[in-house]
Amino acid sequence: MLIVDDEPDNLDLLYRTFRRDFQVLRAESGLQALELLSSEGEVAVIISDQRMPEMKGTEFLSKTVPEFPDTVRIILTGFTDVEDLVDAINAGQVYRYITKPWDPDELKTVVHNAAETYDLLKQRLGELEQSRAETSLTSEIVTIVEKSDPVNDTVEAIAKIFCRSCSADICLLQLVEGGALSGAQGSYGASEDTSCWLTQEPLTQVAITTKTPQINGNISVDATLSAAEPYVSAGIQSGIVAPIIFRGQVLAVLALLWRHPQTVLQDKLNQLNLPIKQLALALAFTR
Numbered sequence: 001m002l003i004v005d006d007e008p009d010n011l012d013l014l015y016r017t018f019r020r021d022f023q024v025l026r027a028e029s030g031l032q033a034l035e036l037l038s039s040e041g042e043v044a045v046i047i048s049d050q051r052m053p054e055m056k057g058t059e060f061l062s063k064t065v066p067e068f069p070d071t072v073r074i075i076l077t078g079f080t081d082v083e084d085l086v087d088a089i090n091a092g093q094v095y096r097y098i099t100k101p102w103d104p105d106e107l108k109t110v111v112h113n114a115a116e117t118y119d120l121l122k123q124r125l126g127e128l129e130q131s132r133a134e135t136s137l138t139s140e141i142v143t144i145v146e147k148s149d150p151v152n153d154t155v156e157a158i159a160k161i162f163c164r165s166c167s168a169d170i171c172l173l174q175l176v177e178g179g180a181l182s183g184a185q186g187s188y189g190a191s192e193d194t195s196c197w198l199t200q201e202p203l204t205q206v207a208i209t210t211k212t213p214q215i216n217g218n219i220s221v222d223a224t225l226s227a228a229e230p231y232v233s234a235g236i237q238s239g240i241v242a243p244i245i246f247r248g249q250v251l252a253v254l255a256l257l258w259r260h261p262q263t264v265l266q267d268k269l270n271q272l273n274l275p276i277k278q279l280a281l282a283l284a285f286t287r
Helices: 008-018 030-040 057-064 082-090 104-147 151-165 202-210 265-271 273-284
Strands: 002-004 025-027 045-049 072-077 096-099 170-177 180-188 214-216 238-246 249-258
Touching: 002 008, 002 030, 008 104, 025 030, 030 045, 030 057, 045 057, 045 104, 057 072, 072 104, 096 104, 104 151, 104 265, 104 273, 151 170, 151 180, 151 249, 151 273, 202 214, 202 238, 202 249, 214 265, 238 265, 238 273, 249 273, 265 273
Parallel strands: 002 025, 002 045, 045 072, 072 096
Antiparallel strands: 170 180, 170 249, 214 238, 238 249
16 A cells, blocks of 8 residues: 655554554655655555645545556545545545544554455456456357367467466367377467477376366476476476367367466456367367
């Protein structure tokens, strides 16, 4: 959170009030606060005094809206600047205003509610973005399957869009026949020959046999994986190997690989749930 007040005593008091619950940034003017936001980036909550030299609190807060629309803003005022406050609230620039001298418990409650509001907003925006990404990827899969022929062209094009959508370094998509990898493979992002990668990669057969996605966020700590292809030749540090299943049959294996350890692979896999189902359906009707 960011606190802005031209009175050092108030800044110190606010800092002591919230330092245990938040990372607190401090500024003594609106101009200094804008510079701080420019260098530090978005904060969840801004508390600003209204009456400050050079720039009123409402004016300062209005300047933060274009770049940081999700930040929750609170005004502290010891004056009855009703017109300024009403205009700011109506414009969506101020979440609440607190009169001076403030009640510490009331202020804490308001700030914690503001932080929860910010977190909820970010969560919903994340869900909307995930839904948009899933819909876009699913639509691209359908378009590729409708236009691409033969199947080698299809898997190559699909590997490309999965790689880009997941910001992976390398993506491999290989068909499976009778529980074994077949010859049709699509790859994207690799400069090396990838034709044998999945046959040499330990997680692939596990994914086919168990029909369960395999993930590893830090391959360097696994002696078996770190010594296997493609991890050695391409410097791969993390990956997802997911079976593409239709009506209980594994039709293909999708491998998404990164050259750096990843801490959110399960989240990425969750986001791929719908596109992988669409891919399974598409492959089932192209064979």
